[in-house]
Amino acid sequence: MKKIDTYDGVAFRDMFSAAAGWLEKSVSDIDALNVFPVPDGDTGTNMLLTMRSAVEEAYRVSDTSVSAVAQAMSKGALMGARGNSGVILSQIWRGMAQGMSKKESFTGRDFADAFLQASKVAYKGISNPVEGTILTVIRESAQAGQSFAANNGNDLREVINAIVEAANKSLANTPNLLPVLKDAGVVDAGGQGLYTILEGALRYLRGEGEQMQFRKPQMVSSNVTVPARLQPMNMREEPFGYCTEFLLKGQKIDPDKLREKLKKHGESLIVVGDQTNVRVHIHTIDPGTVLHFVTPVGTMHQVSIRNMDEQHEDYLAMQKHRLPATNVSIIAIAPGDGIKDVFSSLGAYVITGGQTMNPSTKDILQGVEAAVSDNVIILPNNKNIILTAGQVQALTKKAIKVVPTKTIPQGVAALLAFDYESDLETNARVMEKARNAVRTVEITRAIRTTKMGTLRIKKNQAIGLLDTDLVAVGNTALSVLTQVMDKLDLNESEVLTVYYGQGIEKEEAEIIGNTIREKYANLQIEVVKGDQPHYEYIISIE
Amino acid sequence: MTVKIVTDSLGDLPADIVKKLDISIIPIHVLFGTESFRDGVDLTNEQFYAKLVNSKTTPTTAVPSLGSFIDVFEESAKNADEILTILVSHKLSGIFDTATKAAQMVKTKARIKVIDSINVIMGEGLLTIKAAEMAKAGNSLDKITQYIQSNIQRIESRMAFDTLEYLKKGGRIGAAQAFLGSLLKINPILGLKDGEVYPLSRERSRARSIEALYNWALTYRKIEAIAIEDATTPDEASQLADRLKKRYPDIPFYHAKVGAVIGAHVGPSVIAISILGDK
Numbered sequence: 001m002k003k004i005d006t007y008d009g010v011a012f013r014d015m016f017s018a019a020a021g022w023l024e025k026s027v028s029d030i031d032a033l034n035v036f037p038v039p040d041g042d043t044g045t046n047m048l049l050t051m052r053s054a055v056e057e058a059y060r061v062s063d064t065s066v067s068a069v070a071q072a073m074s075k076g077a078l079m080g081a082r083g084n085s086g087v088i089l090s091q092i093w094r095g096m097a098q099g100m101s102k103k104e105s106f107t108g109r110d111f112a113d114a115f116l117q118a119s120k121v122a123y124k125g126i127s128n129p130v131e132g133t134i135l136t137v138i139r140e141s142a143q144a145g146q147s148f149a150a151n152n153g154n155d156l157r158e159v160i161n162a163i164v165e166a167a168n169k170s171l172a173n174t175p176n177l178l179p180v181l182k183d184a185g186v187v188d189a190g191g192q193g194l195y196t197i198l199e200g201a202l203r204y205l206r207g208e209g210e211q212m213q214f215r216k217p218q219m220v221s222s223n224v225t226v227p228a229r230l231q232p233m234n235m236r237e238e239p240f241g242y243c244t245e246f247l248l249k250g251q252k253i254d255p256d257k258l259r260e261k262l263k264k265h266g267e268s269l270i271v272v273g274d275q276t277n278v279r280v281h282i283h284t285i286d287p288g289t290v291l292h293f294v295t296p297v298g299t300m301h302q303v304s305i306r307n308m309d310e311q312h313e314d315y316l317a318m319q320k321h322r323l324p325a326t327n328v329s330i331i332a333i334a335p336g337d338g339i340k341d342v343f344s345s346l347g348a349y350v351i352t353g354g355q356t357m358n359p360s361t362k363d364i365l366q367g368v369e370a371a372v373s374d375n376v377i378i379l380p381n382n383k384n385i386i387l388t389a390g391q392v393q394a395l396t397k398k399a400i401k402v403v404p405t406k407t408i409p410q411g412v413a414a415l416l417a418f419d420y421e422s423d424l425e426t427n428a429r430v431m432e433k434a435r436n437a438v439r440t441v442e443i444t445r446a447i448r449t450t451k452m453g454t455l456r457i458k459k460n461q462a463i464g465l466l467d468t469d470l471v472a473v474g475n476t477a478l479s480v481l482t483q484v485m486d487k488l489d490l491n492e493s494e495v496l497t498v499y500y501g502q503g504i505e506k507e508e509a510e511i512i513g514n515t516i517r518e519k520y521a522n523l524q525i526e527v528v529k530g531d532q533p534h535y536e537y538i539i540s541i542e
Numbered sequence: 543m544t545v546k547i548v549t550d551s552l553g554d555l556p557a558d559i560v561k562k563l564d565i566s567i568i569p570i571h572v573l574f575g576t577e578s579f580r581d582g583v584d585l586t587n588e589q590f591y592a593k594l595v596n597s598k599t600t601p602t603t604a605v606p607s608l609g610s611f612i613d614v615f616e617e618s619a620k621n622a623d624e625i626l627t628i629l630v631s632h633k634l635s636g637i638f639d640t641a642t643k644a645a646q647m648v649k650t651k652a653r654i655k656v657i658d659s660i661n662v663i664m665g666e667g668l669l670t671i672k673a674a675e676m677a678k679a680g681n682s683l684d685k686i687t688q689y690i691q692s693n694i695q696r697i698e699s700r701m702a703f704d705t706l707e708y709l710k711k712g713g714r715i716g717a718a719q720a721f722l723g724s725l726l727k728i729n730p731i732l733g734l735k736d737g738e739v740y741p742l743s744r745e746r747s748r749a750r751s752i753e754a755l756y757n758w759a760l761t762y763r764k765i766e767a768i769a770i771e772d773a774t775t776p777d778e779a780s781q782l783a784d785r786l787k788k789r790y791p792d793i794p795f796y797h798a799k800v801g802a803v804i805g806a807h808v809g810p811s812v813i814a815i816s817i818l819g820d821k
Contacts, residue, residue: 214604214640346744416726
């Protein structure tokens with residue numbers, strides 16, 4: 001049987017002391033991720049200060065049992081906790097201390113158990129836990145630690161490795177749980193902080209202490225782009241108020257009761273601690289009332305009241321800095337969730353609209369005003385919206401260019417041609433050129449029986465439009481598409497994209513894709529869910 | 543006065559040039575899980591890309607130790623009065639800090655200077671080649687430093703590649719984030735300037751992305767040197783070079799391979815151009 005190492009309090013302290021040093025290196029990166037709950041100071045800085053305070057306290061105890069050291073770290077973390085994330089981190093230490101209680105030394109399994117307890121205590125401190133945050137990361141990684149310890153053993157390094165791997169995965173997934181992260185294209189900052197701490201502890205255990213001096217922690221990246229969706233910035237209408245924090249010292253304080261009482265005074269409330277020390281964090285419009293309320297309960301220490309509206313301004317400025325160095329935003333008008341996603345994945349702000357659902361000038365104007373840049377290019381993507389888009393310039397101080405894209409493929413081609421280095425004028429020119437270089441085939445159904453030129457069309461038959469001109473009719477989408485493509489010289493073309501519309505199954509669309517692929521071996525074919533109404537298929541040929 | 547040129551392996555200098563100009567290379571460490579390699583020493587370029595494609599773990603890289611810099615400085619000092627160290631952009635790696643620290647610690651009579659090239663791949667490499675040529679011609683450390691400092695701004699590199707997969711895995715991508723999440727298959731073009739990687743444009747096919755590199759080279763008013771690099775597609779690189787040579791017949795062309803650090807982020811399909819010149 002493999003010998004299992006046990007670790008004492010000194011080892012526990014040293015591993016998290018190294019972890020705090022590791023966290024320190026990515027503080028500014030973590031601060032830059034901060035989006036939730038909107039303006040709450042700097043997550044990375046707050047977590048570091050909390051960690052430091054915990055580690056300093058650990059160095060003060062002479063007892064080398066893990067129980068005593070974890071207890072000291074718990075106390076230190078509570079005393080030093082700052083900000084939402086710092087307070088949650090202090091709860092994690094509190095749970096760890098409970099888990100290590102009465103233990104002289106610990107093994108991998110003990111750590112997994114203490115970490116699970118940490119997860120539970122972290123949840124308990126928050127009045128309404130939100131998923132997609134540090135809480136999700138600790139819960140999922142604690143579960144992974146449990147199942148690893150249950151199946152594979154007791155080795156501390158292996159257990160923490162399992163926890164770190166699960167934390168990484170959980171963190172990368174946070175944008176899918178929390179829209180505010182997805183919109184900003186980042187992972188949760190508190191979760192990143194926790195991951196970095198755990199990873200730092202693991203590296204230390206692996207004996208990489210020296211190497212850590214010259215390396216930087218890796219930031220986990222989300223797989224969504226910036227900016228994802230049109231995010232109107234009129235969050236400003238609701239004032240954020242003041243982020244109010246303090247440490248309350250007294251005798252026989254009941255944190256649960258206090259939490260209950262403070263609930264109605266604000267949001268993001270956290271009340272954690274024991275009978276003698278309680279840390280309070282609240283976003284409130286009226287900090288005076290909160291302070292007044294707790295004065296009889298105990299003495300206040302480390303009082304901090306910060307104006308979150310100011311913080312929000314800073315945050316917006318920082319977000320702007322995170323975007324590519326360009327001062328041109330793009331607004332695309334598009335129908336269908338799939339097509340909207342394509343546009344936003346390529347960096348455009350999207351306004352819903354298209355055939356039979358033309359947006360108003362006001363709708364477009366709102367999008368223009370919400371865009372971060374002072375220069376905006378509008379892609380109407382429909383010939384009936386071009387004029388409306390043209391009205392916007394008269395109503396805004398921002399500089400506007402309309403690239404008159406008449407179809408979705410023209411819009412996508414124009415957007416893809418966007419050059420991050422160039423200014424508004426040049427980009428409008430480049431995009432106009434790109435728009436003209438693409439051919440659009442649209443397949444839809446005839447709404448009435450008619451005759452156009454030589455074409456006899458029956459109601460509900462499939463009809464094909466080439467660059468918005470009706471050129472083919474047939475009984476199936478495929479037959480119409482074949483007719484249209486026969487009219488084209490595809491020797492110079494390279495990429496063909498099929499966007500399939502509402503009500504079309506993926507398999508059906510794949511058949512169309514494969515049929516084209518067989519016939520035109522030189523083309524790179526992509527089949528994309530467009531979800532657009534009215535058009536069964538929209539096909540772009542570049 | 544002899545000046546010895548030292549650089550790191552991120553400059554992608556080809557072996558024949560390193561030998562001819564007597565340049566010392568400090569290799570970066572490449573880590574696949576627990577396996578550690580010195581870039582270009584324990585792991586050839588071919589081996590790296592083969593591992594990158596086949597290994598499940600994403601490679602990470604680590605700055606060489608303080609000790610390895612001290613060793614190189616002490617060794618170089620035996621035959622040189624002055625040592626000029628030209629390194630990758632500090633915005634991309636911690637190498638500059640480590641080297642600076644090592645230069646302060648090392649006990650030698652030789653004067654050691656450490657310069658941040660604010661570039662990477664052959665952008666850094668072109669500067670190092672120029673420095674080594676000047677050193678061979680007998681120029682002083684100060685003169686070479688002055689040349690390098692005033693030419694850093696005249697260097698720019700661009701890269702085209704096929705997949706965002708490696709960029710996503712790699713994590714540290716900064717503004718290149720703009721490319722991620724694209725629902726259409728795109729061939730991104732990244733630029734390297736002022737020490738940072740930034741997004742430039744998105745092409746819809748490989749042929750067009752290479753065309754974009756070619757067209758970019760044609761926007762220069764004056765070119766002094768061009769380096770073309772690939773990872774696993776030398777034929778494409780030489781075709782591109784041949785086309786450019788027709789337009790710029792009288793300037794030096796260098797062929798190199800994109801090394802492990804950048805390679806780990808852009809993958810085996812990368813084609814890169816670095817240009818020293820004026821627009």
